[in-house]
Amino acid sequence: MARERAKRPHRFSSRQARPELPVFSPSCPFCPGNEAMTPSETLSYTDEGSGRWQVRAFANRFPALTPGGSTVRREESGFFVDMDGTGIHEVIVETPAHNQALALQEDAGVKDVLSAYHERYNAVSRIPFVRLVIIFKNQGASAGTSLEHPHSQLVATPVVPKHIRTQCEVAIRHYDSTGRCIYADMRDHELRAGTRVVMESEEFAVFHPFASHHPFETWIVPKTHQACFGNASAEDLERLAPVLRTTLLKLYRGLNNPDFNYVIDTAPVGEENKDYYLWHLRIIPRLTEAAGFEIGSGININTALPEETARFMRELKV
C-alpha cells in the first residue's frame, strides 16, 4: 500500500470518456445477423417474446487452447518439458446489443449470463482431460479485449496451473490446522471488520480485500459453502445477479466506466466437494500498470487503501 505514489501524474479518476458505441455494428462478429462469422453454437438462450437470442456461446476463433491434442508431457533435451496446447476456449456473448454494458443490464439479463457460465462450466468440466475451468471477462482495451461487443470467455485447461495449485495448498494447510475454509474465514473477518465492505446481501459479501493487490480490486464471496461454481444452484445465480450488477454499476459510475477484468475462482476439477475452497468472483479494474518492481518482486504496489476505496463505493448510490 503506497498512497504516496498516487500523487504521481497519472491518477485513476482522470480517464477520458469512451466514445459512444452503436447498438449494432455491421462488422462485429458478435452482433445479430452476423452469426455465420462465429463457429457453431454451444449454447443459445432465446427470448420467448421476440424469438431472438439473448446470450450465445461458441468456440473462440483465436483460441489459446484447442481440443484434440495430447496431454502427454514431452522432454526436450532432458531439461525442458512441453505438451500440446490442449483445451477448450469459448466465447459467451452477453447480449445482442453491441453497446449494452453488463453493468447496465437488468438483473434478468445478468442472471442469463451467469446461467450461461454455469451451463458451459458443467458441460466443459465433464470432458475427461479437463482439470480446471476458468470463466472470465475482459472489458476494454487495457484489459486485453480486442472486441467491444460485451462478451465473456471460458478456458478449460488440461493441467492445474501452478498458481491454482499453490492457492489450494495454502487453503488445505489452513483447513488442516483450523478445520475451516480460508476463504470463508477471510469473508467473515472482512464482514466483522466492516471497513472494507462494499455491500452485503443475505447470500453474498462484496468487499475490497485487506492488502489487496490492485486499487478497487473487488471480491464477491458467497455466504454458503460451495467449493465449485458449477455446484452453485439456480437460486444462487438468481441472487448473485443483482449483487454483481450493482457492484459493476458502482464501478461504472464511480470510476467512469473503467476497463476491468473479472474471473471466477473455483476449485479444480475433482476437488468440487472439498471443504477447503470456496468459489468467488474477483474484479480487477485496470487503473494502474504492473511495472518492473512487480515483475521483479511479485509484490503489487496498490496506490489506494481498500478501506478508502470500499467506503467510496459503499457510499455511492446507484
Add this chain to the structure above:
Amino acid sequence: MARERAKRPHRFSSRQARPELPVFSPSCPFCPGNEAMTPSETLSYTDEGSGRWQVRAFANRFPALTPGGSTVRREESGFFVDMDGTGIHEVIVETPAHNQALALQEDAGVKDVLSAYHERYNAVSRIPFVRLVIIFKNQGASAGTSLEHPHSQLVATPVVPKHIRTQCEVAIRHYDSTGRCIYADMRDHELRAGTRVVMESEEFAVFHPFASHHPFETWIVPKTHQACFGNASAEDLERLAPVLRTTLLKLYRGLNNPDFNYVIDTAPVGEENKDYYLWHLRIIPRLTEAAGFEIGSGININTALPEETARFMRELKV
C-alpha cells in the same frame, strides 16, 4: 504458446511511432538545471571533461517504500497481518539528455548506468533491514513510467517476497538433486539448442527462453557463476555494457522502440555466496496485455514462438 491468437486485430508490430522528445525539457525534474526538484543525491558520476553529471541517483519522491518504519509484523483481528512499508526506493537517472534512449547510448554510457546500479546495490544491501534489492527499468507509459527522461529504479524490501522465495526453493531443490545451478543449466541448454539464442559473447548469453511468458521476452545470463549482482566485477559490467546495449538496440529497431521493463534478478541478501542462484537480467517488452485468463490461471499466453522471435532478433543487424 498460442500463435493462433496473434491473428487477432491488435498485432505487436503495428504500434505508432513515438513523438520526438527534446534534448532538454524545462519542467522535467531529471533534466540538468532542475536538480533542486529532486531529493539529495546518493550517487553522481561526473564527466571529467565537461564537469557535468552523466548519471545521478536520489530517493524517489513518490516512494513505494520508505525508511524509518518498523519491520515488526502486526496481526489485525487474528487473521490478517501487516507491517510498515519500510524500505528504500531510489531513482537512477541514466543520462542528462531528456531524449537519450539507453539503447542509443555509447557502450561507455551504458557501462556507467550499470556501475551506478552496482554501486547503489552494494550500498543499499548493507542496510540491516534489507532482504532483497530489485533494480529495474520501466520504459514507456504502458510499462508503468510516468516520466519520459531515461531512468531506472532501485527498491529494497525488508522481506524476501514469496515470488522470490519460491524461485529460490525451486533452484535449491534442483541444486540438491543435481549439484548444479538451474539457471546455468537453463543457459547451457539454450546455448546447446541454439534456436532461441539471440547473441552470445565470451561472458554472456542472450536468449528468448523456452516457453517464455511474453513475446520477445529476453534473458541476459552471465557465463560465470555469481549468485548476486552486487558481486559482479567491474570487468563483468564492462563486458555486459555492449551486450545490453546491442540487445536493447535490436528491440528498439526490430519492434519500433517498444515500451518495456527490465529487471535484474539476483539472490536475496544473505544468499550472495550460494551456488544455486545465478543473477541475470530479464527484459519484457510490453506487447500484449495480461487479461482475465492470466489473472485467473497464472498461465501466460504467449502469442509468438521464442524460436521465431529469437531468429528474427539474431538476424537483425544493428
